[in-house]
Amino acid sequence: MKTIVFVERNPVTGKMRDVSVEMTFKAHTLMKPLNGQVVAVYVGESLPQQHENLFKYGADKLVTALHPELKQFQAMPYKRVLENIVKAENPDIVLFGATHYGRELAPLISSSLNTGLTADCTQLYIDNYKDKGKILFQARPAFGGNILATIITPDHRPMMATVREGVMLLPEDNKAVNNPIRMDNVPFEFKKEWIRSKVLSVIPKAEKVNLGGANIIIAGGAGVGSRDNFNMLRSLAEQLGGEVAASRAAVDFGFIEKDRMVGQTGQVVRPKLYIACGISGSVQHRAGMEESKKILAINTDPDAPIFKIAHMGIVGDVKEILPIMLKCLKEEA
Amino acid sequence: MRKVVVLAKQVPDTANIAADAMKEDGTVNRGALPAIFNPEDLNALEMALQVKEQLGCEVHVITMGPNTATAVLKHSLYLGADKVWLVSDRKFAGADTLATSQVLAKAIQHVGDVSMVFAGRQAIDGDTAQVGPQVANLLDFNLVAFATELKSVSAEHITVARDAEVQTEVIQAPFPVLITVSHEANSPRYPNATRMLKYFRDDIAIPTLDRETLNIPEELCGLKGSPTKVFAIKNIQLTGGAHQMYEGANDGIRALVRDIVKDYTEV
Numbered sequence: 135m136k137t138i139v140f141v142e143r144n145p146v147t148g149k150m151r152d153v154s155v156e157m158t159f160k161a162h163t164l165m166k167p168l169n170g171q172v173v174a175v176y177v178g179e180s181l182p183q184q185h186e187n188l189f190k191y192g193a194d195k196l197v198t199a200l201h202p203e204l205k206q207f208q209a210m211p212y213k214r215v216l217e218n219i220v221k222a223e224n225p226d227i228v229l230f231g232a233t234h235y236g237r238e239l240a241p242l243i244s245s246s247l248n249t250g251l252t253a254d255c256t257q258l259y260i261d262n263y264k265d266k267g268k269i270l271f272q273a274r275p276a277f278g279g280n281i282l283a284t285i286i287t288p289d290h291r292p293m294m295a296t297v298r299e300g301v302m303l304l305p306e307d308n309k310a311v312n313n314p315i316r317m318d319n320v321p322f323e324f325k326k327e328w329i330r331s332k333v334l335s336v337i338p339k340a341e342k343v344n345l346g347g348a349n350i351i352i353a354g355g356a357g358v359g360s361r362d363n364f365n366m367l368r369s370l371a372e373q374l375g376g377e378v379a380a381s382r383a384a385v386d387f388g389f390i391e392k393d394r395m396v397g398q399t400g401q402v403v404r405p406k407l408y409i410a411c412g413i414s415g416s417v418q419h420r421a422g423m424e425e426s427k428k429i430l431a432i433n434t435d436p437d438a439p440i441f442k443i444a445h446m447g448i449v450g451d452v453k454e455i456l457p458i459m460l461k462c463l464k465e466e467a
Numbered sequence: 468m469r470k471v472v473v474l475a476k477q478v479p480d481t482a483n484i485a486a487d488a489m490k491e492d493g494t495v496n497r498g499a500l501p502a503i504f505n506p507e508d509l510n511a512l513e514m515a516l517q518v519k520e521q522l523g524c525e526v527h528v529i530t531m532g533p534n535t536a537t538a539v540l541k542h543s544l545y546l547g548a549d550k551v552w553l554v555s556d557r558k559f560a561g562a563d564t565l566a567t568s569q570v571l572a573k574a575i576q577h578v579g580d581v582s583m584v585f586a587g588r589q590a591i592d593g594d595t596a597q598v599g600p601q602v603a604n605l606l607d608f609n610l611v612a613f614a615t616e617l618k619s620v621s622a623e624h625i626t627v628a629r630d631a632e633v634q635t636e637v638i639q640a641p642f643p644v645l646i647t648v649s650h651e652a653n654s655p656r657y658p659n660a661t662r663m664l665k666y667f668r669d670d671i672a673i674p675t676l677d678r679e680t681l682n683i684p685e686e687l688c689g690l691k692g693s694p695t696k697v698f699a700i701k702n703i704q705l706t707g708g709a710h711q712m713y714e715g716a717n718d719g720i721r722a723l724v725r726d727i728v729k730d731y732t733e734v
Binding site for chain 1: 479481563564565568592593594595596597598599600601603604605609610611612613626630631632633634635636637638639640641644693694695696697698699700701702710711712713714715717719720721723724725726727728730731732
């Protein structure tokens with residue numbers, strides 16, 4: 135068996151995206167028992183920084199297709215180049231990051247190859263299926279996160295899936311794979327007509343807050359009540375050495391900026407401690423934080439779903455509880 | 468007259484799940500979920516209507532689904548669509564994104580002479596964001612996904628801003644092009660009273676396109692034309708129960724803070 139992983143570069147920092155490495159390691163764990171191969175594929179102008187990590191986490195080979203015209207991602211030319219590589223490699227599985235570029239490119243490729251594509255997978259595993267032998271099982275939340283659907287592509291190849299950043303875990307450093315570096319640059323003729331759109335300008339956004347690395351996250355929801363009240367969460371974060379995050383409701387109310395949103399449409403986090411303040415715990419929010427090692431919930435409603443997944447809880451108003459917590463923290467210090 | 472197509476979908480309102488939406492056994496009670504116009508398809512329609520106001524064109528709305536999906540088409544007429552199409556056939560049932568894109572691409576070809584297609588970024592029942600790009604591929608249209616702003620439109624091209632996560636890209640796309648539109652792009656307008664009076668009646672004829680009219684081989688649509696199959700559905704149930712509760716008064720909170728400081732901040 136062979137799995138292709140589509141590797142992406144962050145166009146602002148020039149670094150390889152985390153999801154590319156995360157998928158590579160996942161692909162390695164899927165392929166290893168089958169003596170399969172993991173082929174990372176990168177399309178662009180120049181190699182992303184830290185691409186060596188692909189080998190560290192299990193890539194057997196890195197196939198590159200480089201051209202100055204491919205500096206800026208554009209769906210059409212990227213599709214042409216990638217489609218040819220996929221056809222030449224003839225893999226059983228192709229994985230994309232569920233990034234904006236990945237989610238634009240993957241359906242184009244699946245349509246061209248007339249095969250199945252499963253979006254935003256949270257679990258991937260290989261098992262036998264009827265007389266089809268070993269195939270990929272792809273689990274994803276569906277129906278607004280209320281169900282987990284396992285999708286298969288039994289009769290078409292390759293089997294394609296997108297995977298969200300932060301969902302697949304990397305091993306500790308001492309368990310890294312450390313494959314030898316093996317690069318293969320594919321020559322190809324770039325055709326001008328592949329480019330149909332003109333990118334008039336590119337405006338980098340303020341650097342994304344990366345909540346993924348935080349050990350402690352203090353998240354606020356509608357129950358926090360106001361933009362000013364979020365300052366209590368900030369003080370708590372400062373004293374505990376954590377980061378402030380929010381639910382969609384808090385963002386929609388304008389209490390805090392969207393770049394700190396945790397959930398299905400926000401970031402996926404798994405800190406050592408997640409303090410949910412005034413968050414009811416909708417399925418959409420839980421999708422982004424339920425893998426946290428410990429969850430402390432503070433909410434006025436004892437029946438709120440957040441208490442069902444919390445390890446520690448206080449039933450009460452965050453607006454009253456947080457000041458007491460801050461006071462106690464000062465006294466403990 | 469230049470033609471513009473909007474792809475719309477009727478979806479269960481998964482974003483506002485009330486208590487009765489989940490059954491005792493944890494399965495989804497579809498009957499308790501109202502069917503709504505997929506929110507981002509309304510943003511797609513709004514962008515099409517703005518293009519119409521600037522450029523002058525005919526706005527066609529296409530939806531694939533059962534007869535009840537005409538509610539979405541009627542709403543489109545209230546908002547300003549010129550023509551609507553119901554794409555419906557029992558053979559279309561059970562389609563995954565690829566099989567859906569086959570049918571929608573044929574329907575767009577049936578409308579004919581289309582220079583722009585607008586679709587919502589994704590539908591809230593599946594969240595895949597795949598059908599738009601797959602339709603673009605089948606029609607060999609140019610594609611811009613995740614548009615967040617209509618900048619301008621001329622006789623040759625449309626210019627939009629699109630969200631690329633770490634950056635915003637302003638893209639000028641010549642026709643024919645398919646654009647997927649995000650909720651940030653605009654605020655959809657309200658229904659127009661005169662148009663509501665005109666189109667509210669039950670006997671408004673809505674043309675239906677079936678498999679034969681669209682000339683789609685059976686093996687390309689519905690379950691048969693879908694490479695992906697649902698292997699299993701698991702209801703997400705909260706395990707819960709085993710948690711330590713602290714009293715919401717001074718002593719309880721002090722104990723909690725001590726535990727947090729001890730377990731999470733000391734090296």
